[in-house]
Amino acid sequence: MIKVENVSKKFTTKTSSSEVLNSVNLHISNGSWTSIVGPSGSGKSTLLNIISGLLKPDSGEIYFNDTNIYQLKEQERSDLRRKRIGFVFQDFKLLPYYSVIDNVILPIIHEHKKEELYKQAKKLLKTVGISESIHNRLPKELSGGEKQRVAIARALIANPDLLICDEPTGNLDSKNRDQIINLLNSLREQGKTMIVVTHDMGVAVHGDEIYELVNGKINQTEVVI
Numbered sequence: 297m298i299k300v301e302n303v304s305k306k307f308t309t310k311t312s313s314s315e316v317l318n319s320v321n322l323h324i325s326n327g328s329w330t331s332i333v334g335p336s337g338s339g340k341s342t343l344l345n346i347i348s349g350l351l352k353p354d355s356g357e358i359y360f361n362d363t364n365i366y367q368l369k370e371q372e373r374s375d376l377r378r379k380r381i382g383f384v385f386q387d388f389k390l391l392p393y394y395s396v397i398d399n400v401i402l403p404i405i406h407e408h409k410k411e412e413l414y415k416q417a418k419k420l421l422k423t424v425g426i427s428e429s430i431h432n433r434l435p436k437e438l439s440g441g442e443k444q445r446v447a448i449a450r451a452l453i454a455n456p457d458l459l460i461c462d463e464p465t466g467n468l469d470s471k472n473r474d475q476i477i478n479l480l481n482s483l484r485e486q487g488k489t490m491i492v493v494t495h496d497m498g499v500a501v502h503g504d505e506i507y508e509l510v511n512g513k514i515n516q517t518e519v520v521i
């Protein structure tokens with residue numbers, strides 16, 4: 297269970313100050329898919345960064361099961377992030393000079409023997425529908441949908457409990473978008489907990505819960521198909 301309790305965050309710059317999150321509460325059950333929607337600039341990425349331990353809120357707590365993550369030491373929080381949370385970004389964030397398979401093993405390259413990692417990466421790439429003929433290509437030689445599936449395999453390499461996806465289908469055409477939806481559905485069936493931020497209601501409706509962030513507040517939304 298992931299709990300977001302009374303989380304508030306304000307950004308202050310030289311010229312302005314804005315409250316992006318105002319006492320946000322959210323409970324996420326293990327093995328569920330939670331969709332978060334909301335207008336551009338409403339704080340969705342800020343909330344993801346806070347949940348994943350990257351950005352300390354001004355007030356409020358984040359619990360990862362029973363662990364209050366902002367009470368951990370910096371190194372412990374970073375370990376938790378590396379081992380238990382996988383990230384998928386709209387712009388993939390694959391390293392351009394590494395092959396597909398090397399991109400997948402990178403997050404934990406220093407923690408296991410390379411042969412074991414390659415074995416695991418091959419299995420994952422198969423799960424996400426990437427054929428072996430592509431394993432040694434560079435990211436620039438892939439389609440958008442292939443890049444996103446490689447990015448999902450990379451996010452899963454440490455076998456995280458939680459998969460956080462920030463606009464995972466934002467740059468994809470409808471065929472590739474549908475493939476990513478199918479993949480996320482199958483990951484939920486395997487028991488992964490997922491938080492998916494999206495502008496696309498057609499993606500959001502696959503969630504067990506849909507929340508909308510507006511004016512710093514989060515509200516649960518009915519699933520309307």
Ligand SMILES: Nc1ncnc2c1ncn2[C@@H]1O[C@H](COP(=O)(O)OP(=O)(O)OP(=O)(O)O)[C@@H](O)[C@H]1O
Nearest residue numbers: 307308309316334335336337338339340341342343
């Ligand atoms: N480091 C920062 N310093 C100042 N303001 C920031 C910072 N990060 C985000 N903001 C502001 O906070 C607000 C929320 O940003 P955020 O990226 O969380 O929104 P979002 O809902 O993810 O937007 P989008 O859908 O466009 O990606 C925006 O007004 C943004 O300009």
